[in-house]
Amino acid sequence: MPSRRTKIVATLGPSSSSPQVLEQLILAGMNVARLNFSHGTPDEHKARAKLVRELAAKHDRHVALLGDLQGPKIRIAKFANKRIELQEGDAFRFSISHPRDAGTQEVVGIDYPDLVKDCRVGDELLLDDGRVIMVVDQVTATELLCSVLVGGPLSDHKGINRRGGGLTAPALTDKDKADIKLAAEMELDYLAVSFPRDAADMEYARRLRDEAGSDAWLVAKIERAEAVADDEALDGLIRASDGVMVARGDLGVEIGDAELVGIQKKIIAHARRLNKFVITATQMMESMIHSPMPTRAEVSDVANAALDYTDAVMLSAESAAGDYPVEAVKAMARVCVGAEKHPTSQKSSHRMGRSFERCDESIALAAMYTANHFPGVKAIIALTESGYTPLIMSRIRSSVPIFAYSPHRATQARVAMFRGVQTIPFDAAALPAEQVSQAAVNELLKRGVVEPGDWVIMSKGDSYDTIGGTNTLKILHVGEPLA
Ligand code: G6P
Numbered sequence: 159m160p161s162r163r164t165k166i167v168a169t170l171g172p173s174s175s176s177p178q179v180l181e182q183l184i185l186a187g188m189n190v191a192r193l194n195f196s197h198g199t200p201d202e203h204k205a206r207a208k209l210v211r212e213l214a215a216k217h218d219r220h221v222a223l224l225g226d227l228q229g230p231k232i233r234i235a236k237f238a239n240k241r242i243e244l245q246e247g248d249a250f251r252f253s254i255s256h257p258r259d260a261g262t263q264e265v266v267g268i269d270y271p272d273l274v275k276d277c278r279v280g281d282e283l284l285l286d287d288g289r290v291i292m293v294v295d296q297v298t299a300t301e302l303l304c305s306v307l308v309g310g311p312l313s314d315h316k317g318i319n320r321r322g323g324g325l326t327a328p329a330l331t332d333k334d335k336a337d338i339k340l341a342a343e344m345e346l347d348y349l350a351v352s353f354p355r356d357a358a359d360m361e362y363a364r365r366l367r368d369e370a371g372s373d374a375w376l377v378a379k380i381e382r383a384e385a386v387a388d389d390e391a392l393d394g395l396i397r398a399s400d401g402v403m404v405a406r407g408d409l410g411v412e413i414g415d416a417e418l419v420g421i422q423k424k425i426i427a428h429a430r431r432l433n434k435f436v437i438t439a440t441q442m443m444e445s446m447i448h449s450p451m452p453t454r455a456e457v458s459d460v461a462n463a464a465l466d467y468t469d470a471v472m473l474s475a476e477s478a479a480g481d482y483p484v485e486a487v488k489a490m491a492r493v494c495v496g497a498e499k500h501p502t503s504q505k506s507s508h509r510m511g512r513s514f515e516r517c518d519e520s521i522a523l524a525a526m527y528t529a530n531h532f533p534g535v536k537a538i539i540a541l542t543e544s545g546y547t548p549l550i551m552s553r554i555r556s557s558v559p560i561f562a563y564s565p566h567r568a569t570q571a572r573v574a575m576f577r578g579v580q581t582i583p584f585d586a587a588a589l590p591a592e593q594v595s596q597a598a599v600n601e602l603l604k605r606g607v608v609e610p611g612d613w614v615i616m617s618k619g620d621s622y623d624t625i626g627g628t629n630t631l632k633i634l635h636v637g638e639p640l641a
Pocket residue numbers: 518541542543544545546547548586587618619620621622623624625626627628629
């Protein structure tokens with residue numbers, strides 16, 4: 159059994175689509191495979207998903223699949239010669255009427271007509287994740303006239319952000335709506351929504367997901383300045399989602415790199431406090447795109463996210479398009495394990511002095527309090543239908559492993575996202591009630607997780623298949639006859 163608690167999300171792409179590489183990624187510890195709907199065709203995504211599920215099953219691993227919607231990223235159109243080079247002080251225009259494939263040294267088309275309505279004189283525009291910066295000098299009915307503040311190369315389809323955020327494209331495009339149907343067809347476990355502005359965007363995504371017949375849990379990517387403008391906005395977005403992603407690429411461009419680290423820590427803390435999971439993403443091991451070793455700064459970045467108790471750390475281009483996808487997963491895995499040895503990773507002050515909201519939450523948190531204060535406890539078993547009980551448990555810092563016991567494939571995969579949670583396929587409803595405890599403990603004995611004399615905590619409900627039904631906490635002494 160792997161002892162790492164922090165989970166690894168790895169983006170799949172050209173570097174990681176062969177069965178050989180996928181198999182190695184799974185063995186190296188990929189817990190969640192991310193399919194990026196901004197790139198690739200439906201058939202490519204389907205083929206990757208099928209391989210991941212087959213190879214995970216072959217090795218008795220449980221890997222969740224996350225589909226990441228492209229969202230309304232605002233992009234420039236194309237240049238006649240693919241790319242231009244801008245110098246500080248150059249004049250440049252964005253035009254909603256200029257031909258889409260004929261950008262020049264002076265002007266480029268833009269696919270988002272509202273840009274001219276949304277921008278004001280004095281706004282700063284950031285192109286290509288902030289590599290080129292311009293200021294708006296004049297706004298006409300069809301064009302933004304700008305001067306270049308920081309020059310550099312600019313090529314086809316590069317993204318455009320405004321400093322401070324506020325470009326108001328709706329969060330779900332027609333392509334996203336089609337991809338939500340694709341996600342339902344592929345039975346994806348998670349669906350990430352790009353650039354949501356507020357809770358309403360997530361509620362809309364949830365409706366579309368339901369209509370498509372998917373039960374994927376929804377991840378809000380926190381990547382707009384508005385989303386982190388104040389606690390109310392951030393918490394509203396978190397509450398409307400099942401989990402969040404600190405999407406540092408666009409977020410860093412909009413709020414500036416100086417604010418980013420503090421905001422990352424705040425998002426992690428708020429998500430956990432609100433009983434949601436959190437993924438820390440973007441450029442975590444960026445240099446490993448071309449190098450087999452991470453830099454000290456990257457090691458520190460991953461370790462700090464683990465110390466702050468993120469559920470998962472994520473690889474983007476490192477695993478999708480880099481030269482060392484497997485090494486990148488291995489490096490993340492070892493850095494997380496190292497960070498988890500630090501005592502702050504094992505102590506909790508979650509909800510100290512606050513009240514619980516639900517019966518199952520009370521049981522889940524009582525289980526964790528017991529596990530952290532009764533040294534004989536070596537494992538926690540949560541019988542779960544949807545994965546909710548182990549999710550709540552894993553909001554508490556602990557070094558005791560949590561085992562999600564479920565008969566459902568989707569739940570077994572889903573819990574791969576949660577910090578400190580592993581799954582064991584188990585159908586309690588198929589057993590006589592008086593045999594459930596012993597059968598459950600036997601699974602841990604079989605795997606060498608516990609031995610006679612250890613204590614195990616188990617949570618369950620009165621009936622064996624009710625979401626939210628957890629109302630019982632048992633403390634079992636391994637080796638004694640259990641009922
Ligand atoms: C399993 C148990 C039930 C419990 C349920 C909780 O089905 O056998 O006794 O009520 O899980 O599921 P949840 O999705 O809320 O974690």
